[in-house]
Amino acid sequence: MTDQHGELDAALERVIEAARHHLAAVRAAQGRVDDDDVWQAYVALNNASFAYDEQLLDAFGEVTPWDVDSIDPDEADERFGGEGAEASDPHPRVISVRQRRDYRVPSISALLRAAEAARREGTPEDDEPAPVEGVGEAVLELLQSGDGSLGALDVPELEPLDGVVMVSEVG
Structure with missing residues (x-):
């Protein structure tokens, strides 16, 4: 268990260091939205946050408030404005949309029952699904059983x- 705690601490330190590097890159760019150093620092911060979130989920069934997916830096450069993007894309604008929604859980037991029902629906009849053990796991189960959007909540x-x-527009 101590190794797991050490790995989590190291992952958290990587998030903090990536956030510091991102802030330094943003400051150095002085408002330029197409700065490559800012983009690279953003990808590093995103991926460090994703890795920490995954490790926290694996270790304790808990998540961070950041809803991020891992970004492949090479694919992202091709997709979001890497070399040659302007020549091949007649609309060289990208928008970034981030959403946070807050919820009150009036009854934890009712939420767990709803999540277990959703889990049963997605499990073959001859398999016994594992019980849902916490609020975070319940919300994740509802998201996974729906279409993956926040509308599933x-x-x-x-x-x-x-x-x-x-919503941010990026050139």
Whole structure:
């Protein structure tokens, strides 16, 4: 168990170091939205956050508030403005949309039951699904049993509160 804690601490340190590097790159770019150093630092921060989130989930069934997917730096350069992108893309604009939604859980047991029902629906009849053991796992199960969008969380067991949507246009 100590090795697992050490790995989590190291992953968290990588997130912190990547965040510091990203901030330094943003400051150095002085508002230029097409700065390659900012992009590379962003990808490093994203991937460090993703790795930490995965390790935290594996170790404790807990997640961070960051909803990120791993980014392959080479694929991302090709897709989001790497060399030659302007020549092949008649619309060289990319937008970044981030959304955070907050929920109140009026009844943890009701949420766990809803998640277990969703898990049973996705499990073959001859298999006994594992029980859902926590709020984070329940929410993840609802997301996975739905279409993967946050709309899958529009259930009576979760009361939506405020949220934030951020849209940034990147040249």
